[in-house]
Amino acid sequence: MENQKYCPPPGFSLPPPTNLGPLPQISDFEATLRSYLWFNKTTVAIKASVGGNFVYQYAHHAGREGTGNLYDTKIRIASVTKVFTVLAVLLSRDQIGWEDPITKFVPGLKAKPYAEVTIGALAGQTSGLGRFGYVGDLALIPGFSPAQIGLPNVTHKLPGCDVYPGGRVGSRSEVLDMFNDAAYLPTSLNSGPLYSNIAFNLLGMALEHVHSKCFEQVIQDLIFDPIGMKNSSFATPTKAEGILPQPGERWFAAPFANFNPSGGIWSTPNDMLSFLEALQSHKLLSAAQTRKWLQPSSLLPSLYQLVGAPWEIFRPTDIDVTVPRPIDLYTKAGGVAGYSCYAVLVPEYNITLTIHAAGDEATRAVQDLLPLVAKPLIAHADGEVRAQAGRKYAGTYISRNGEKRMTLVVDDGPGLRVESPVMNGVAILPTLARMQGLDTEGASARLYPANVGSESSEKESWTMMLDRVKEGPARGFAEQECGSWNWGDAARYAGHPLDRVVFHVREGRASGLEMVAWGTASDDILHKV
Known part of the structure; x- marks a missing residue:
């Protein structure tokens, strides 16, 4: 990546912003939207917050009746539902283990092909199951002519259920017959990811099994009610509640039935923002559990994309931030005919973003809107992060006896630059x-936050890491020279890590710091001057 000179460690460069003000008007936003062919026929609603503080919203009404306040209007979120399904599994961890085989929870599945298909593989899209099962089989689509693409007449009879939303709902035995049919068995388990909707149907069945209630009620009890998502449901809304197709439009507004765990939720932008804020603030899962959930589970050919459970993780490098680097966006997209949605978390900046669209080109709309909103939103947060870090941490710190001193600066690099640290009269x-x-001449170092969100309000732990400034080919094959995750906690003295720095915080500002390996007594604290 051009101009990326530093090799910062994994994690945040600086702590996320607090009390971020509203996002300034996005330059030429309305004009840009009007240049898209979908604009005049697509209803869109966008909401974003940072650290739970509302910072941006935008709504465009495409002239449909009954849509009122778009932020409180139900729009189908389609496959974003998968986030709710996986979260419900995680909230049921006392009953459902991540490495448990699905056969433990869905009696009737063939033992041999499903014996090693785990809950985690289903959630992470590596189960080897196909995309749809019976749904969307061309042989059952009304009016489809196989001859138009050279297909032979149907020789394998399908049951005719669950072929599309609104069709006949398959019975439990018919659903199991599909999963046990040789044509639909999982293949290449735990290899590269293959997007599967029916994998989440199985997760829904597992939740029903352990909770002894229907999937929809499980989501209501575990997620909707605790968060207060009063305008979210699986039932098709009325015209007064949601955006519905007009006569002649073939949108998927009918109940999804057996596919509810994969894509059946209707929600409003306000409800979805509340949901994402609850994830970001650890209302349902602890910080450690949330961080584990966000870890990627599979690689993709693209250097900028990873797959999680069920996260679609983007790592764009073209965002206008002070320190050029990949920024991790944990997203989940959803799209069916007529409806589309994006749910986005950016933990480094405590950003939550939801984008909803309804119209024949809804999916195209949310794909276009994601970078148009996310890039200026992240840039806005990045600028405030650096300004807040300067106010809170930058300055010179000196011990009472004058034998220890350190100056911290917010510059155009990552973290906090360490200048002239002296411990007991020695330049360290x-x-x-x-x-x-490393070369001793011109040796430099930076501080990076450790355990963001886990420290107390009065003490913060940071890591001091020596700079290994590298550019271009000097980084070596596959950037071997930037293995920063392997450089932390390089040495200790009397049990204390040499790279550990602890800030003492008073009334939101750093008042002093400890270099813990050099002493933690009161006389060893460096006070800000």
Whole structure:
């Protein structure tokens, strides 16, 4: 990546912003939207917050009746429902283990082909199951002519259920017959990801099994009610509640029935923002559990995309931030005929973003809107992060006896730049560099936050890491020279890590710091001057 000189460790460069103000008007936003062919016939609603503080909203009404306040209007979120299904599984961890085989919870599945298909593989799209099962089989689509693409006449009779939303709902035995049919058995388990809707149908069945209630009620009890999502449901809304197709439009507004765990939820932008804020603030899962959930589970050919459970993780590098680097966006997209949605978390900036659209080109609309909104939103948050870090941490810190001192600066690099650290009269950076096999001349270091969100309000732990400034080919094959995750906690003294720095915080500002390996007594604290 051009101009990326530093090799920061994994994690945040600086703490997320607090009390971020509204996003300024996005330059030429309305004019840009009007340039898209979908604009005049697509209803869209966008909401975003940072740290739970509302920062942006935009709504465009495409002239349909009964849509009123778009932020409180139900729009089908389609496959974003998968986030709710996986969250319900995680909230049921006492009954459903991530490595448990699905056969433990869905009696009737063939033992041999499903014995190693785990809950985690289903959630992470590596179960080897296909996309739809019976749904969408061309042989059952009304009016489809196989001859038009050279297909032979049907020789394999399908039951005719669950072929499309609104069709006849398959019975439990018919659903199991599909999963046990040789044509639909999982293949290449735990290899590369293959997007599967029916995998989440199985997760829904597992939830029903352990909770002894229907899937829809499980979601109501575990998620909707605790968060207060009063305008979210699986039932098709009325015209007064939601955006519905007009005569002649073939939108998927009918109940999804057996496919509810995969894509059946209707929700409003306000409800969805509340949901994402609840995830970001750890209302339902702890911080550690949430971080684990966000970890990717599979790689993709693209350097900028990863797959999670069920996250679609983007790592764009073209966002206008002070330190050029990949920014991790944990997203889930949903789209069916007539409806589309994006749910987005950006933990580094505590950003939550939801984008809803209704119209024949709804999916195209949310795909276009994601970068148009996310890029300026992240840039806005990044600028405030650096300004807040400067106010809170930057300055010179000196011990009472004057034998220890350090200056911290917010510059155009990652973290906080460490200038001239002296401990007990000794300039420590050259020696630390020598210990790590680095050049001592011009040795420099930076501080990076550790355990963001886990520290107390009065003390914050940070990591001091020596700079290994590299550019271009000097980074080596596959950027071997930037293995920063392997550089932390490089040495300890009397049990204390040499790279650990603890800030003492008073009334939201750093008042002092400890270099813990150099002493933690009151006389060893460096006070900000």
